[in-house]
Structure formats: C-alpha cells, structure tokens
Amino acid sequence: xxxxxxxxxxxEELGVSVSTVSKALKDNPRISKETREKIQAFSKLLNYxxxxxxxxxxxxxxxxxxxxxxxxxNHFFTTVIKGIDYMTKKRGYQVMICLSNESYIEEVKNIKLxxxxxxxGLLISISSGTQKKGNYDHLFNIxxxxxxxxxxxxxxxxxxxxxxxxxxxxxxxxxxxxxxKSGCKRIALINxxxxxxxxxxxxxxxxxxxxxFGIKENNSLLFEVDEEKDLFKQIEKVYNxxxxxxxxxxxxxxxxxxxxxxxxKKGLKIPKDISLISFVNGLISEYSSPSITAxxxxxxxxxxxxxxxxxxxxxxxxxxxxxxxKVIATRLKHRDSTKKAN
Numbered sequence: 001x002x003x004x005x006x007x008x009x010x011x012e013e014l015g016v017s018v019s020t021v022s023k024a025l026k027d028n029p030r031i032s033k034e035t036r037e038k039i040q041a042f043s044k045l046l047n048y049x050x051x052x053x054x055x056x057x058x059x060x061x062x063x064x065x066x067x068x069x070x071x072x073x074n075h076f077f078t079t080v081i082k083g084i085d086y087m088t089k090k091r092g093y094q095v096m097i098c099l100s101n102e103s104y105i106e107e108v109k110n111i112k113l114x115x116x117x118x119x120x121g122l123l124i125s126i127s128s129g130t131q132k133k134g135n136y137d138h139l140f141n142i143x144x145x146x147x148x149x150x151x152x153x154x155x156x157x158x159x160x161x162x163x164x165x166x167x168x169x170x171x172x173x174x175x176x177x178x179x180x181k182s183g184c185k186r187i188a189l190i191n192x193x194x195x196x197x198x199x200x201x202x203x204x205x206x207x208x209x210x211x212x213f214g215i216k217e218n219n220s221l222l223f224e225v226d227e228e229k230d231l232f233k234q235i236e237k238v239y240n241x242x243x244x245x246x247x248x249x250x251x252x253x254x255x256x257x258x259x260x261x262x263x264x265k266k267g268l269k270i271p272k273d274i275s276l277i278s279f280v281n282g283l284i285s286e287y288s289s290p291s292i293t294a295x296x297x298x299x300x301x302x303x304x305x306x307x308x309x310x311x312x313x314x315x316x317x318x319x320x321x322x323x324x325x326k327v328i329a330t331r332l333k334h335r336d337s338t339k340k341a342n
Contacts, residue, residue: 024039068110070126082299083299093307104135152306154197163326166327174331175279188223189203189206190223223238232261244274248277255278257285293334295331
C-alpha cells in the first residue's frame with residue numbers, strides 16, 4: 001500500500017522544513033513565491049490532503065455532532081436524520097448516530113461513548129425507557145460538562161437547553177376537531193403510557209377539541225398502550241366496547257395500522273363505520289388500505305432546526321443567549337380513513 005503523503009514527506013523530498021511546507025500551502029507571503037509555487041505544485045502532484053482530524057485536534061474541536069435517537073424504523077426519525085445531515089454538511093460537520101432502542105441503559109451508554117471526546121455537541125431525543133425511569137442524571141452531566149446539547153421531539157422542560165419539538169397539542173386538537181366535524185362523537189384515543197411526554201400533550205389537544213364541541217371526556221374511550229407488549233391484544237380492547245366508537249385517534253402510526261387491521265378483520269367499513277387518524281405521517285399511513293389520514297410533523301425541518309441551533313451554540317461557546325424552544329407547526333394530511341367534514 002502506498003504510504004500517505006504528509007507535510008513531513010514533502011519537506012524531506014524538497015529539502016525544506018515542515019514549517020516551510022505548512023506556510024507555503026497556506027500561501028504565506030513570508031515564503032518566496034518560487035518556493036511556494038514549487039511546494040504547491042509538488043503537493044498537487046502527490047495528491048496531498050490535509051489531515052482534518054489533526055487540524056481539528058489542535059483547535060480542540062472534532063467537527064462531529066453526536067445524535068441519539070430512540071428508534072430507526074420509525075419513518076419520522078428517518079426524516080429528522082435527513083434534516084440533520086443536510087444542515088451539518090452545510091455547516092462543515094459530520095454526524096455520528098447512536099440508537100437507544102427506547103432503553104435507558106443504552107441511552108446512557110451511547111451518551112458516555114459520544115461524550116468521551118468524540119463530538120462537539122449532542123442532539124438527543126429521549127427514550128421512553130428514560131422517561132419511564134425518570135432518571136436524567138446522564139443529561140444533567142452533559143450540562144455540567146458544558147457540552148452543547150439540543151433535545152428534539154422527546155424533550156423535558158426542566159432540562160436547561162435548546163429544544164425543538166412539534167406542536168403536539170395543536171396537531172392532536174386539529175385531528176380530533178376534524179373527526180368531530182365529520183360527525184364523530186365517540187372518539188377513542190389510543191395513547192402512550194403517561195410517562196411519555198408527547199402522549200400527555202397529544203391527549204391535551206384531544207381533550208381541548210372535545211371540550212370546544214361540548215363532548216364530555218369518556219374514560220372508557222381512553223386506551224394506554226405498552227409498546228413492549230402485544231399491540232394487537234391491547235388495541236383489540238377498543239373493539240370490545242358496546243357501543244363501538246365511531247372514530248379512533250391514534251398517537252402513533254403503528255397503533256393506527258393495528259387499529260385498521262383489526263377493524264377490517266371484524267368486518268367494519270372505514271370510514272363508514274369507524275374513522276381513523278394517526279399522529280405521524282409515514283409510509284404506513286400512505287400505503288395502508290385504506291390510506292390513513294395523518295398529522296404531519298415535518299421531521300426534516302425539525303432535524304435542520306435542531307442541528308442549526310446546536311452548531312450555533314458550538315461556535316459561540318461564550319454566548320449568553322437564552323435557551324430557545326422552537327415549536328414546529330403540524331398539518332393534517334387527509335386520506336381515505338376519514339369522512340369529509342360536515
């Protein structure tokens with residue numbers, strides 16, 4: 001294998017010092033024009049490339065951003081990663097992605113790895129395992145070590161840092177209002193367990209819409225799903241109600257897909273017998289039969305915004321600018337699983 005060309009090897013070949021080579025490559029006028037041109041031409045001939053890692057090490061930066069996400073199969077997180085990738089490349093950074101798999105232990109391990117000097121800052125979406133455990137010491141340690149951090153999508157307001165999230169309350173409100181205006185009154189909510197913050201906010205939006213239209217919240221229509229257990233068995237309880245709900249608002253695309261499959265299995269017609277809306281607009285919603293009306297979170301914009309906030313913090317470490325929470329508006333994509341509004 002051909003050895004890599006370095007400033008030292010160029011210096012030895014041309015009989016000059018490494019310092020002279022370094023200055024010539026930077027076009028420093030202290031080096032004669034003849035010597036500069038000679039070194040630059042020789043470097044080009046040998047296809048010399050500066051060692052970015054060594055340069056960054058001298059500057060005490062890595063130009064790498066660490067990202068920790070709860071899951072990769074979720075279409076929403078893939079769109080967020082695309083947004084992060086776009087912004088980091090635009091600003092001259094690279095990305096190191098770690099997956100917590102919704103585990104507190106894995107999240108802690110990931111953050112320990114990334115904070116061992118590998119990255120200049122962190123983008124984190126908190127795992128359900130961490131929210132269930134309620135232990136955020138690993139996130140407070142990031143703050144204590146003065147490493148820039150931005151939380152996105154899954155956030156906690158008591159952690160002082162920049163945050164980017166979707167308008168979960170507004171998205172759920174609009175989804176529920178759409179169902180009500182299409183004539184639905186018994187709207188079941190398939191939600192996360194209460195320790196997941198986005199579930200709390202989506203329930204809040206659901207309740208706001210019910211209240212606006214004078215519909216009393218009915219606890220028998222509220223279902224909390226444990227994602228670690230059989231979704232079909234848990235969601236099937238919705239169809240054991242008598243009378244059946246005339247609509248379902250599912251706070252996650254997976255829940256909506258299971259709800260539709262069970263409805264069709266029981267011979268129900270969608271949306272004639274039961275309407276359905278999903279929070280999160282992914283490939284499942286688009287290609288289900290019938291296709292699912294869904295809340296769009298604009299994950300790509302969330303990724304871009306979160307990365308930009310983080311890089312701004314990294315490059316302005318002495319800045320005393322207050323932390324920001326950016327809320328991205330959602331919109332509803334109408335498909336075949338809902339009736340037209342009256």
